[in-house]
Amino acid sequence: MNNENYQPGLSIDCVIFGFHDNQLKILLIKTPYEDKWSLPDGFIPINEDIDTAAVTVLNERTGIEGIFLRQFATFGRVKRNDQHFGNAVLEHFKIPKEVGKWFTQRFVTIGYYALVDFLKAIPQKENSREIIEWIDHKEVPELILDHREILDKALNTLRIELNLMPIGYNLLPEKFTMPELQKLYETILDKKLDRRNFLRKINNIGILNKLDEKKSNVAHKAPNLYTFDKDKYEEVLKNGLNQGW
Amino acid sequence: MNNENYQPGLSIDCVIFGFHDNQLKILLIKTPYEDKWSLPDGFIPINEDIDTAAVTVLNERTGIEGIFLRQFATFGRVKRNDQHFGNAVLEHFKIPKEVGKWFTQRFVTIGYYALVDFLKAIPQKENSREIIEWIDHKEVPELILDHREILDKALNTLRIELNLMPIGYNLLPEKFTMPELQKLYETILDKKLDRRNFLRKINNIGILNKLDEKKSNVAHKAPNLYTFDKDKYEEVLKNGLNQGW
DNA sequence: TTTAATTGTGTTATTATGACGCAATGTAAT
DNA sequence: ATTACATTGCGTCATAATAACACAATTAAA
Numbered sequence: 001m002n003n004e005n006y007q008p009g010l011s012i013d014c015v016i017f018g019f020h021d022n023q024l025k026i027l028l029i030k031t032p033y034e035d036k037w038s039l040p041d042g043f044i045p046i047n048e049d050i051d052t053a054a055v056t057v058l059n060e061r062t063g064i065e066g067i068f069l070r071q072f073a074t075f076g077r078v079k080r081n082d083q084h085f086g087n088a089v090l091e092h093f094k095i096p097k098e099v100g101k102w103f104t105q106r107f108v109t110i111g112y113y114a115l116v117d118f119l120k121a122i123p124q125k126e127n128s129r130e131i132i133e134w135i136d137h138k139e140v141p142e143l144i145l146d147h148r149e150i151l152d153k154a155l156n157t158l159r160i161e162l163n164l165m166p167i168g169y170n171l172l173p174e175k176f177t178m179p180e181l182q183k184l185y186e187t188i189l190d191k192k193l194d195r196r197n198f199l200r201k202i203n204n205i206g207i208l209n210k211l212d213e214k215k216s217n218v219a220h221k222a223p224n225l226y227t228f229d230k231d232k233y234e235e236v237l238k239n240g241l242n243q244g245w
Numbered sequence: 246m247n248n249e250n251y252q253p254g255l256s257i258d259c260v261i262f263g264f265h266d267n268q269l270k271i272l273l274i275k276t277p278y279e280d281k282w283s284l285p286d287g288f289i290p291i292n293e294d295i296d297t298a299a300v301t302v303l304n305e306r307t308g309i310e311g312i313f314l315r316q317f318a319t320f321g322r323v324k325r326n327d328q329h330f331g332n333a334v335l336e337h338f339k340i341p342k343e344v345g346k347w348f349t350q351r352f353v354t355i356g357y358y359a360l361v362d363f364l365k366a367i368p369q370k371e372n373s374r375e376i377i378e379w380i381d382h383k384e385v386p387e388l389i390l391d392h393r394e395i396l397d398k399a400l401n402t403l404r405i406e407l408n409l410m411p412i413g414y415n416l417l418p419e420k421f422t423m424p425e426l427q428k429l430y431e432t433i434l435d436k437k438l439d440r441r442n443f444l445r446k447i448n449n450i451g452i453l454n455k456l457d458e459k460k461s462n463v464a465h466k467a468p469n470l471y472t473f474d475k476d477k478y479e480e481v482l483k484n485g486l487n488q489g490w
Numbered sequence: 491t492t493t494a495a496t497t498g499t500g501t502t503a504t505t506a507t508g509a510c511g512c513a514a515t516g517t518a519a520t
Numbered sequence: 521a522t523t524a525c526a527t528t529g530c531g532t533c534a535t536a537a538t539a540a541c542a543c544a545a546t547t548a549a550a
Contacts, residue, residue: 008253010353046351050321074319074355076295106291108255110319110353163489164405179497189490196499197539201490204537220496221546244408244487245434245446424528441530442508449506465527466515 003102007044011109012054013075013147014040015154016062018118019171022183023136026151027061027123028143030131033092036144037135039151041109054112061132062114062121068170069114072157073150076108080146113154115170137187155188162188164240166207169228177215177223178202205241207233248347252289256354258320258392259285259302260399263363264416267428268381271396272306272368273388275376278337281389282380284396286354299357306377307359307366313415314359317402318395321353325391358399360415382432400433407433409485411452414473422460422468423447450486452477 016027028037042057044050051071058067085103095103123132135141140151161167167188168181182198202208209229214222261272273282287302289295296316303312330348340348368377380386385396406412412433413426427443447453454474459467 007351007353010255044321044353047323049323050319050353071319074295074316076289076355078292078294106252108252108289108295108355110321160409163409163487177497185490193490194539194541195497196541199498201538218496219548220494221498221548223497242408242487242489245430245438422528439508439510440528441510444529446507463527464517465525466517466529468528 003099005046007046008102009105009107010044010050011107012042012044012050012057013109013111013150014042014054014057014061015111015113015151016040016058016121017113017115017154017158017171018121018134019184019187020118020134022180022187023138024184024187025118025134026137026140027121028133028135028140030133031144032129033089034144036142037140037147038144039147040132050110054110057112058114058116060126061124062116063124064116064120067114067116069112070157070161071110071112073111073153074108075111075146075150077146078106080109081107084145109150111150111154113158115167117170117173119173158188163242166205166233166236166241169230169233175211175213175225175227177225179223181226205236207236248344250291252291253347254350254352255289255295256352257287257289257295257299257302258354258356258395259287259299259306260356260358260396261285261303261307261366262358262360262399262403262416263366263379264429264432265363265379267425267432268383269429269432270363270379271382271385272366273378273380273385275378276389277374278334279389281387282385282392283389284392285377295355299355302357303359303361305371306369307361308369309361309365312359312361314357315402315406316355316357318356318398319353320356320391320395322391323351325354326352329390354395356395356399358403360412362415362418364418403433408487411450411473411478411481411486414475414478420456420458420470420472422470424468426471450481452481 018025018027027040029040031038040057040061042053042060044053048056051069054069054071055067058069059065085100087100090097090100090103118134123134125132137155140148142148143151158167162185168176168184171184172180178199179195181202182193182195185198186193207229208226211225211227213225215225216222259272263270263272272285274285276283285302285306287298287305289298293301296314299314299316300312303314304310330345332345335342335345335348363379368379370377382400385393387393388396403412407430413421413429416429417425423444424440426447427438427440430443431438452474453471456470456472458470460470461467
């Protein structure tokens with residue numbers, strides 16, 4: 001890394017959400033130098049928009065393109081990366097002292113969250129020794145720096161957006177069942193919803209196509225499959241729902 | 246300004262909202278070197294949290310403390326400050342070439358918006374030749390850089406927050422009338438609301454105290470005065486309204 | 491064949507919303 | 521003083537959205 005080519009003191013952290021086994025998953029990276037995990041991050045090339053830099057991180061880490069990506073907050077407490085890249089870390093990465101200075105400066109980080117199709121997004125290692133995994137959001141281990149705060153804020157933003165926008169299109173596979181969609185909502189909101197009221201409400205939004213097809217290989221009664229109506233989805237995404245006033 | 250004491254390539258822009266004469270106002274500064282206006286801005290001391298730096302800008306520019314302040318987005322297109330601090334500008338400020346380099350670097354800016362009591366916030370000049378004024382949001386002149394985009398984004402955020410939170414407490418004087426509050430909502434949302442339905446809905450939130458007092462010196466029938474019930478306001482602010490799901 | 495879990499499709503009561511009516515109040519014109 | 525007019529205060533009514541709940545149909549497993 002040539003320090004001159006990157007915006008100094010600025011980084012990007014991505015909270016990448018997936019949904020699998022009826023659980024919300026987050027893509028995390030194990031740090032090689034301590035027993036903590038980290039959000040996928042990156043720096044900002046001096047000649048790249050910050051949004052573009054975030055897209056780069058996502059492409060690199062998931063292997064897929066055209067991801068739903070949204071900036072949600074910027075974190076800039078002075079103490080947030082205090083001592084993070086200490087001498088031990090610099091040594092671990094065999095970073096020379098003069099270059100190390102770039103890492104130990106104060107960093108402000110811009111938070112993005114992404115919604116991806118779990119089955120299409122394959123965690124990509126940057127090197128063979130790296131560990132990158134989908135982790136259930138209920139089982140997130142200790143994270144470095146303020147990454148826990150960033151994650152919580154991302155989830156909270158998603159919770160609010162859920163009330164304003166039709167989420168799900170990006171997190172679910174093309175064909176999905178109503179119980180799956182409901183479970184997604186319940187997981188994000190962290191509360192139980194009435195099955196029948198949920199169906200009515202989601203139908204009233206008018207973005208779903210009910211297929212003439214049922215899910216196979218399931219216990220109990222086979223639920224119907226649905227797809228999103230892309231056109232109507234886009235329209236609602238623009239105008240929003242639950243306007244309030 | 247000693248460049249070493251500030252976070253490089255990062256700035257803060259504040260959209261300061263006030264409400265007066267039934268109109269939404271924005272605090273703007275006339276640039277001395279071209280015929281455009283600017284949002285109040287500032288840099289980030291290397292040893293200060295970004296939120297603190299934003300508070301500083303607000304205190305300096307309005308003369309009041311304890312302001313309602315919220316970060317809403319970060320802007321980082323490469324071209325956003327292209328050529329802004331050109332040689333002409335550096336010359337105008339009599340900035341030496343080597344220091345000027347600091348100003349001509351690429352800048353990412355963090356946007357904050359603030360809600361203030363128009364009558365208490367007195368625009369503060371940094372020097373005697375500076376022009377700083379409240380400008381009606383319908384009459385905002387051409388702004389420098391991407392400040393128009395930042396302003397629009399701030400207003401849009403406010404519009405969304407209006408659906409989630411009880412806004413008004415910070416923008417209105419202690420005692421206000423129902424038509425004033427309604428006009429505030431109409432201005433932010435840019436649409437007409439039914440007077441009677443508005444009253445019912447705002448009353449159902451339960452954050453207003455109806456005073457035994459009427460506004461004086463008004464044309465036509467004197468409207469009643471209200472205050473916010475601070476405790477209930479704080480409670481609703483925490484839990485939000487219009488939950489949706 | 492029975493059991494248990496789950497899905498599909500309703501009903502009903504309550505609350506929220508949108509559209510509107512009309513009398514009371516206070517200023518300004520006659 | 522009387523009248524006209526804009527505005528406020530307090531309603532109604534029809535409709536839509538929401539919460540709570542009932543019951544039959546389906547399917548794997550006991």
